[in-house]
Amino acid sequence: SIAVGFHLAEYLIRDVLTNISASNYALIADSNLVSIYLDEYVQVSKSVSDELFASKGLQAPRLFTRALPPGEMTKSRKIMADIENWLLSNAVTRDTCFLAMGTQSQYLFEYNSIGLSTTITL
Incomplete structure (x- = not known):
């Protein structure tokens, strides 16, 4: 589905954690977006995770974050190998869900992945 609006971090994270079961989530972001969005997504993920899992005595999924440099240079086997390493x-498992923030991040994943767009261009 597509959600358009402002201040959607909680809505998006809650939707992902509720509907896409995974033991790990890896948020890979364009480094231009890290200072704008990353802290909010990490904080929201922690609070929603606590509400959905920890408060019920369940193991909360782990969240990993990684920034990639912007631009075409990230579209390489070396970058993909660095991320895989x-x-x-x-010790992430095969059921990891990738959250890709920024257009350069989204090409990387042939895995279970979700694109978190930050702008829409018409």
Whole structure:
């Protein structure tokens, strides 16, 4: 589905955590967006996770974040290998869901992934 509006972080995170079951979520963001959105998404994820899982005695999923440089240089096998090595070093499992923020981040994933667009261009 497509949600358009302002201040959608809680809505989006709640929707993802409720409808896409995963033991890990990896938010990969364009570094231009990190200072604008990342802290909010991490805080919202923690509070919604606590509400949905921890308060019921369930194991909350882990959230990992990673920033990628903007631009075409991120579209490489080396960057993908770096991300895969980072994921493996954090013992993520096959049921990880990727949240891609920024257009350069979205191409990376042939896995269970969700694009978190920050702008719409018509």
